[in-house]
Amino acid sequence: MSAEVRAISTRRGVDGKVHVRGSGHPLVWFHGAGGLFPTEPLLDGLSADYQVFACEWPGFGEEPTEGSLEDMLDFALHGWDVIEALGLGDARPHLVGHSMGGMIAAEMAAINPRGLSKLVLVSAAGLWLDEHPVPDIFAMLPFELADVLFANSARGESFLSGGADFSDDEALKTLLITNARRLGTAGKILFPVPNRRLSKRLYRLSNATLVLWGAQDKLLAPAYADRFASLIENAAVQLIPDAGHMLPYEQPVAATAAIKAFLG
Amino acid sequence: MSVKFVWFNLMPWPYLGDDFRKNNRSVWVDIPSQLFDPVKANKVYNEYMDQLEFADDIGFDGIGVNEHHQNGYGIMPSPNIIAAGLARRTSKSALCVIGNSIALYNPPIRVAEEFAMLDCISGGRLVAGFPVGTPMDTNFCYGQIPALTREKYAEAHELIMRAWHEDEIFAFDGKFNQLRYVNCWPKPIQKPNPPIYIPGGGSIETWDFCLDNDYNYSYLSFNGYKGGQALMDGYWERVAQRGDRDESPGRAAFAQIFCVADSDAEAERLYSEHLLYFFNRCLHVYPGFSDPPGYRTLDTIKAGKLNQLRKEALEIFRNVTWKDLVEGGFVIAGSPDTVRERTEHMVKSLRVGTVFCLLHMGNMPDWKTRYSTQLFAEKVLPHVQDVWGDEYPDSDTRWWPRPLEDRVRPDGPEALSHARRRVDPTLANGFGPAAGGGAA
Numbered sequence: 001m002s003a004e005v006r007a008i009s010t011r012r013g014v015d016g017k018v019h020v021r022g023s024g025h026p027l028v029w030f031h032g033a034g035g036l037f038p039t040e041p042l043l044d045g046l047s048a049d050y051q052v053f054a055c056e057w058p059g060f061g062e063e064p065t066e067g068s069l070e071d072m073l074d075f076a077l078h079g080w081d082v083i084e085a086l087g088l089g090d091a092r093p094h095l096v097g098h099s100m101g102g103m104i105a106a107e108m109a110a111i112n113p114r115g116l117s118k119l120v121l122v123s124a125a126g127l128w129l130d131e132h133p134v135p136d137i138f139a140m141l142p143f144e145l146a147d148v149l150f151a152n153s154a155r156g157e158s159f160l161s162g163g164a165d166f167s168d169d170e171a172l173k174t175l176l177i178t179n180a181r182r183l184g185t186a187g188k189i190l191f192p193v194p195n196r197r198l199s200k201r202l203y204r205l206s207n208a209t210l211v212l213w214g215a216q217d218k219l220l221a222p223a224y225a226d227r228f229a230s231l232i233e234n235a236a237v238q239l240i241p242d243a244g245h246m247l248p249y250e251q252p253v254a255a256t257a258a259i260k261a262f263l264g
Numbered sequence: 265m266s267v268k269f270v271w272f273n274l275m276p277w278p279y280l281g282d283d284f285r286k287n288n289r290s291v292w293v294d295i296p297s298q299l300f301d302p303v304k305a306n307k308v309y310n311e312y313m314d315q316l317e318f319a320d321d322i323g324f325d326g327i328g329v330n331e332h333h334q335n336g337y338g339i340m341p342s343p344n345i346i347a348a349g350l351a352r353r354t355s356k357s358a359l360c361v362i363g364n365s366i367a368l369y370n371p372p373i374r375v376a377e378e379f380a381m382l383d384c385i386s387g388g389r390l391v392a393g394f395p396v397g398t399p400m401d402t403n404f405c406y407g408q409i410p411a412l413t414r415e416k417y418a419e420a421h422e423l424i425m426r427a428w429h430e431d432e433i434f435a436f437d438g439k440f441n442q443l444r445y446v447n448c449w450p451k452p453i454q455k456p457n458p459p460i461y462i463p464g465g466g467s468i469e470t471w472d473f474c475l476d477n478d479y480n481y482s483y484l485s486f487n488g489y490k491g492g493q494a495l496m497d498g499y500w501e502r503v504a505q506r507g508d509r510d511e512s513p514g515r516a517a518f519a520q521i522f523c524v525a526d527s528d529a530e531a532e533r534l535y536s537e538h539l540l541y542f543f544n545r546c547l548h549v550y551p552g553f554s555d556p557p558g559y560r561t562l563d564t565i566k567a568g569k570l571n572q573l574r575k576e577a578l579e580i581f582r583n584v585t586w587k588d589l590v591e592g593g594f595v596i597a598g599s600p601d602t603v604r605e606r607t608e609h610m611v612k613s614l615r616v617g618t619v620f621c622l623l624h625m626g627n628m629p630d631w632k633t634r635y636s637t638q639l640f641a642e643k644v645l646p647h648v649q650d651v652w653g654d655e656y657p658d659s660d661t662r663w664w665p666r667p668l669e670d671r672v673r674p675d676g677p678e679a680l681s682h683a684r685r686r687v688d689p690t691l692a693n694g695f696g697p698a699a700g701g702g703a704a
Contacts, residue, residue: 070412070439139293139404139552176555176565184411184558191556192407 003043003054010081015063018086019054022047025117026093027263028055028083030101032123033137033186035060042248045256050094050263055082057101059185066185072196075189076107080115094263096120098248099220100186103198106228109209110201119209120259121228123217123245128195132221138183138191151216151244159249202231209235210262212255214243236262265514265656266649267611268664270326270360271319271637272519272620275312275346276337278627279304280545284336290550291336293404305339311630313346317353317675318634319623322641325664326358326391328620330463330484331365332398333405337546337626344378351386355673358665359386362461362482362620363393367413368406371441372420376427376448383452387671390452391664393482394421395463396470399559400549411558414469416440428457459663461517461618466495467564471502475509478662482517484620486547489520489610490593496614512656513611514663517618520610521595521625524639528598534632535625536586539595542626543584600643607648617652617663 003019010016019036021043027050029043036056043052058078059066069078083093095116097105102124109119128134135148142160150156189196209232213225222239229235238258243251277300280291288295316327329346332338340346343361350359359382364375383390396417402408408416419438426434427448436443452458460479464470474481481499483492499516503509523539525531589595596606611619623640624633659666673679 136404138410138556139550141552144552173565177562179557180560180562180565182557187410187556187558188412191409192403 003040003052008082008085010078010085012068012078012081014058014065014068014078014081016058016065016082017056017061017063018082019043019056021052021054022050024050025263026051026053026086026088026091028053028086028093028095030055030079030095030097030104031057031060032099032101033183033190034099035182037249040248041252042255042259045252046096046259049260053086053093055079057104057185059181064181066181069185070188072107072189072198075104076111079104079108080112083115092117094118094120096122096259097124098122099125099245100190100194102126103189103194103196106202106205107196107198109207110198110204113205113207116207118263119205119207120212120262121209122212122255123214123220123247124211124224124228125190125194125220126196126198127224127227127231128193129221129223129227132223134194135219136192137219138187148218149245150250151214151218151242152250155250156244156246159246199227199231202228203233205232206234208262210259211235211237212247212258213237213239214245214247214250215239215241216243217245217247219245238262265512265617265652265654265658265660265663266325267513267616267651268325268358268618269645269649270328270358270517270618270620271316271324272328272330272360272362272622273312273316273624274330274332274338274622275309275340276542276546276626277339278308278541280336280541280627284545285548288548290553291546291548292332292400293334293550293553295334295336299336300339308339312624313349313353315624315630315633315637316346316350319637319641320350320354320357320675322638323645324357324621324641326360326618327354328360328362330362330393331395331401333401335400337542344382347382347390348385351382351389352674355387355671355675357389358391358667359389360391360461360620361393362391362463362484363395365397365402365406366394366420366424367397367402367408367417369420371443372423373427373441373443373446373448375420376424377450379458380428380448380450380452383454383458384450386667387673388453388458388667389665390454390458391461392458393461393463394424394479398554399556400553403556403559404553409558410556413559414561425457428452453668454661454665459661459665466498467561468502469561469563471499472506474515475503475506478509478515480515480517480618480663482519482618482620484517484519486519486521486543486594486622488589488592488594489518489596489606489614492518492614496616500615510656511615512617512660512663513615513652514617514656514660516614516616517620518610518614518616519620519622520607521622522603522607522636522640522644523595523597523623523625524600524603524636524644525597526599526639528602531597531599532586532590535597535628535636538626538628538632539586539589540584540626543589543594546626600639603640604644604647607644608651611648611651617656 095105103126146156147153329343523535
């Protein structure tokens with residue numbers, strides 16, 4: 001399904017794009033450190049019942065205005081700035097975030113719990129457990145990612161490889177520049193340890209929250225789902241079998257069903 | 265100006281096993297700590313410091329140290345500690361600390377203070393290096409956020425220079441450092457500051473930073489003079505293109521591995537195994553640590569400096585032979601004649617005023633290091649120091665220190681007995697008992 005791409009500019013002056021799908025109650029999606037993918041089956045599935053706004057995070061698109069976002073507070077406020085720019089009126093959107101996007105959505109919700117309806121954290125980053133150290137994606141080579149991010153590494157490899165030929169200088173440069181901007185931006189809240197003390201602020205959240213996780217998540221072990229649930233007053237955990245960290249791409253049908261059942 | 269030759273010791277750990285490469289993914293960042301033996305290190309550190317003192321004594325212009333962390337080829341996380349030891353046991357050569365990764369010090373005023381101490385103790389012999397720091401050290405070992413590293417470096421540089429230059433106490437409201445009372449105590453002898461050397465890997469921003477401030481640009485790679493030619497050409501093209509700076513060779517420094525023996529064949533017999541130890545074990549760095557997204561600027565990536573990034577760049581050392589190293593210019597090796605001729609060529613073709621001489625490499629034993637160093641000092645140095653003639657003055661303190669003539673010289677046997685001298689108790693005579701018989 002193709003999305004309508006809407007250009008926005010926030011009050012801070014950060015430019016970006018929002019991919020809009022479907023109609024219904026507004027649902028705002030925050031992507032992970034990999035960005036928005038050419039196919040987003042979970043968003044397609046959700047768009048049957050909701051108006052889905054997928055925000056392309058600064059640094060992940062073409063507009064080079066990400067420099068003004070430096071720390072976690074900047075990131076969370078930018079999320080709210082984007083929602084303001086969408087002009088949703090009085091409607092309080094559901095926030096759904098995956099991985100880094102989940103970390104941002106949780107932080108936004110802790111800052112302004114009355115600004116949203118329900119919260120869905122999908123394999124969300126933002127906490128640290130010494131017993132489950134998060135593998136360092138910033139030191140990984142491209143070929144090492146699939147195994148960590150997917151329950152089934154063959155499935156992951158076919159998803160992640162865009163068929164580009166990196167022995168070609170220009171293709172390599174494009175990849176490096178894209179990566180430098182995307183993961184360079186993500187690193188501001190995820191490097192070297194993906195913990196900006198969100199755990200201290202989650203007590204503020206009373207919204208109904210679904211913590212949705214891949215049962216085979218090798219990046220953020222399911223113990224992190226339990227930790228989120230223990231820190232958020234009104235949260236329930238749901239594990240999806242045969243899915244790793246890239247749950248929205250590995251088991252989109254099951255993820256769609258779980259989120260719809262929760263949001264109602 | 266004479267060419268300055270600096271005897272540099274990376275301080276590699278000399279006990280990496282034959283199968284190091286097979287059993288470990290990296291010599292840096294996550295090298296197993298069990299491979300470090302503190303008892304052996306007692307001898308290793310002292311031997312390396314002795315060699316640096318030897319280099320001072322035998323006539324090198326400078327002795328050099330640098331900073332690496334969690335690194336099997338550089339066991340010197342604090343070069344200032346080594347330099348402090350050297351300041352007390354040498355008195356002639358410049359102390360080249362190349363350098364302190366200033367984005368890592370919290371607050372960076374620490375560097376201003378420690379470098380000032382070194383300059384005072386040594387009588388004005390400090391050359392101060394300010395590297396941005398490798399991603400391995402800066403980001404992975406010391407946890408700095410890649411995309412913010414350069415900005416943090418720039419702020420640290422500004423703070424240190426202001427702390428050295430300004431006479432009044434000032435408040436500093438930085439993004440990374442907020443200090444209400446910046447008051448660098450002590451300050452360096454050299455005014456306005458010691459010569460500043462900036463180790464860089466070829467980013468355009470670094471070249472301009474050096475030129476804007478009249479700092480020396482130091483290309484410290486292990487690629488040798490042939491591999492470094494294109495990059496140094498780029499630097500000098502930038503100098504010419506800007507046109508706002510002189511072209512003194514003092515603007516550039518280069519690191520080069522040297523092995524000197526009686527003959528070319530003897531050089532191979534003596535040094536080959538130690539060079540191969542270095543290239544095949546010490547440079548085994550996991551590629552994932554070498555370029556975290558956000559560390560390099562987009563302009564640098566766009567400028568196409570991709571050669572250091574590809575996996576192949578590390579793999580060229582996989583089956584490296586002595587012949588590859590010599591023919592590729594990675595090492596200048598051979599008889600004094602051979603080394604002399606190639607060194608002169610290197611200095612001219614790269615247009616450098618300072619050469620960092622790597623004469624200890626890998627697991628080279630002490631006697632070979634000294635043999636090579638001695639031959640270099642006696643049979644090479646005197647013939648290559650005057651390559652640049654007198655077109656540029658030696659008194660240019662932008663590139664090299666001019667220490668106090670009348671400085672404390674704490675090396676040598678007299679210095680030791682001076683430090684240990686007992687006082688004559690009669691000196692206290694006449695000060696008498698406390699007045700009032702201890703009425704306090």
